[in-house]
Amino acid sequence: MSGIRKGRPEAAVAGQDPGARWRLGLREAQWGLAVLALVIGAGAGLGSIAFRWLIKVFTGLFTGHVDYAGAGHAANPHVAWLGPYFVLLAPVLGGLLYGPLVDRFAKEARGHGVPEVMLAVAQRGGRINPNVSVVKALASALTIGSGGSVGREGPIVQIGSALGSTLGRIVKVTEGRMKLLVACGAAGGIAATFNAPLAGVFFAMELILRDFAIEAFGAVVLSSVAASVIGRAAFGDVAFLNLPAFHVEHVAQYGLFALLGIAAGGVGISFTRILYWIEDACDWAWRGPEWLRPAVGGLLLGVLLLLLPQMYGVGYPVLENAAEGKYAAAFLLLLLAGKILATSLTIGIGGSGGVFAPSLFMGAMLGAAYGLGMQSLLPGTAGAVGAYALVGMGAVFAGASRAPITAVVILFELTGEYSIILPLMLAIVTATLTSRLLSRDTIYTLKLRRRGIDLEGPAAGAVLGTQQVGEVMEQAPPAIPVDAELLSVATDLSLSAHGVLPVADKNGSYVGMITARAVAEALADEPGSSGSGALAGDLVEQPVSLTPVEPLAVALHALIAHSGTGLPVLDPEGTSLVGWLTHQSALRALHSVRGTAALKPATA
Structure with missing residues (x-):
């Protein structure tokens, strides 16, 4: 041995x-x-x-x-x-x-x-x-x-x-x-x-x-x-961008910053749409080998750079000049349009690089031009142009990426300007909301969706997630009356395999859920043994509800995030309980998928 x-x-x-x-x-x-x-x-x-x-x-x-x-x-x-x-x-x-x-x-x-x-x-x-x-x-x-x-x-x-x-x-x-x-x-x-x-x-x-x-x-x-x-x-330990100090000089400026956020959200979505439109145009026009595409397309980019050399590379010096008020409003808008075109063309011809810095550039041009306009309309209220340029930087990035927390933090760290944090947050939130109203996707997710990839959906070839909730849900457990006493509810929950039960009103309509944890806490906190008259309706919770036609891939995200053992499935009107989705019922879908695959005839 x-x-x-x-x-x-x-x-x-x-x-x-x-x-x-x-x-x-x-x-x-x-x-x-x-x-x-x-x-x-x-x-x-x-x-x-x-x-x-x-x-x-x-x-x-x-x-x-x-x-x-x-x-x-x-x-x-x-x-x-x-x-x-x-x-x-x-x-x-x-x-x-x-x-x-x-x-x-x-x-x-x-x-x-x-x-x-x-x-x-x-x-x-x-x-x-x-x-x-x-x-x-x-x-x-x-x-x-x-x-x-x-x-x-x-x-x-x-x-x-x-x-x-x-x-x-x-x-x-x-x-x-x-x-x-x-x-x-x-x-x-x-x-x-x-x-x-x-x-x-x-x-x-x-x-x-x-x-x-x-x-x-x-x-x-x-x-x-x-x-x-x-x-x-x-x-070195210095701010990435060297900008002068700004501050809010008049409370009315907050309204102006909110309007800037709306405009920035529109610019962010416009940048996204133009970027992929130009990429589609380049795909349609190019018929040669992919390795040669950047060189041939570089001729077009070169012409643009000859007309607007400020578009060369990342462009941080130009961004800083705009924030310091060194350009006229018309030229700022020209630089904004030029950056959208130059960035879209660079990526469309096969270049490699990010869209974060270009979105900052666009935001600075938009904000500075907006600030100059406000100074002309409201000379005693508008304040410094640079403040609008700084806020516009974060707002356009938020409108394109829909990442408001990152936008606030990164603009603060890039500039070291805490004094502008409140208008920055306001503009970023309004830009994000505007972006969400105008488009389902961000500048990042749209690239994937155009390739048929949904980050919220199942991966290509996945055996779980392609079904609808109605295909895999199980029968809902009996509902608890809204006026049931807690001791009665505790008994029902102790006999249930779910640890959570639906609650219905006197007409039988779904009103929410009640969990074993909530009932146990209520009984433990009360001096009496019956919960001092508390009823099931007092402890009703409103978790995420699903519908039978909802894709299982989307429903799984809600199910995993939920602390309970299942989620209710409601009718389209959201009033009647028609089923119950649990982790086990979702996994049972694998058997039907495998069974279907086994029945398919082999192909040569």
Whole structure:
């Protein structure tokens, strides 16, 4: 006998092998999650340093300037004989470099990146191609450096997320923890690149995870802190944008800021629609190989840059000039329209870069123009133009992304301006509400929906979630009368398998639910043994209700979020209880799916 046992549990192996015990801890223990979050944050911080360095190098090579957006029609000293016309060639040369790179090694690096990360978390278990980190960094830096009018947040989110996914694969973590590590990478990238640790946290929670669980929050914070420490060591502890101090001078300005929020919501939706319309037009017009598309399309981008050199790259110098009131209103509106066109064209021809910075740019142009207009109409009330520019930045981003918490926090951290926080919050909320009224999707989710992907729905090929609630619901338990005494209700609940029962009025109409927990708390809090006359109607709760025609994929989100063991299914009028959806009844749908699949004839 060799003494080697086959099939030993991993926990037993871990108890004898320190290395295996360490790997198991990384996969399952809380300290392991903390270690992985710190490592990913540090990696995202280093990645952001490398990424910003690449942008600086490529911008210098293509333009001879640190940031050409603020240089006017200056010539490139490397090819001075071309004068300002070198911008016609810069996007073409850049496209010849990053086009084949993306097409050959990581096609998902094309575009603005965040939707791909959202999809990976929602439906692919957090799995991201490990090649994305390197390819996205190079492609996006080449795009921005050669004149592409896109931002840095999309690339750094995808870079950090790919790092988190790759580390999760190496350690072999569970799917739930893999998704969390992807979010940690996104948070670290945002935190280090923009010196905005809080914004990194809320970006990851609100847009990537779309969840605010305590465990997730702690891990994302650790990653963001680690990345911020590294980022500040490299870039310094200063606000990302250098803007003058603003404050509200008159209470009537709050009404003006609210109106600005409505306009910003409309601009955010317009940007979204134009972006994908131009992308469709580029898809329709292009018939050649995909690797050549950025170079050929770069000719159009070059013409636009020759007319408006302020559109070159990210454009932060132009944004700061607008906030300081250095442009006329008509020119501000021209820059707004130009940025929408330039960003849409950059992404449409196959460029790689984010839409966050462009939305800030658009918001600053809109806000500054709006502020100048208000100064003309209400000279004694409007206040500083820069305040409207700053508020407009956050409002347009909120209108496009529909992430109000992230918008508030990131604008505060980017500028260091707390004095403007109240009008900023007001405008962002009105922009978000306006956006929601005008469109179902955001600038991120619309890209996926156009490909037939619904983040709220089942993944392609999923065996659960494609049915309707009416197909899988079970019979509802008997309803409790609204005037039933608590002791009677307690008896019924003790005999029920659900721990929660529906409540009906005297006419038999559904009025809500009552839980065993609520009844037990009421009986424990009262000095008497009968609840001192309390009735079932006093403890009625109103959980989310479902309808028979609702997709099961959507209903499952509500069922998982609900603390009870089931949810009521009501008729379309919402008055009569027609069924009951539980976790077990949902899982029973698997049997019917498998049975149907087994009955299908095999095809050759």
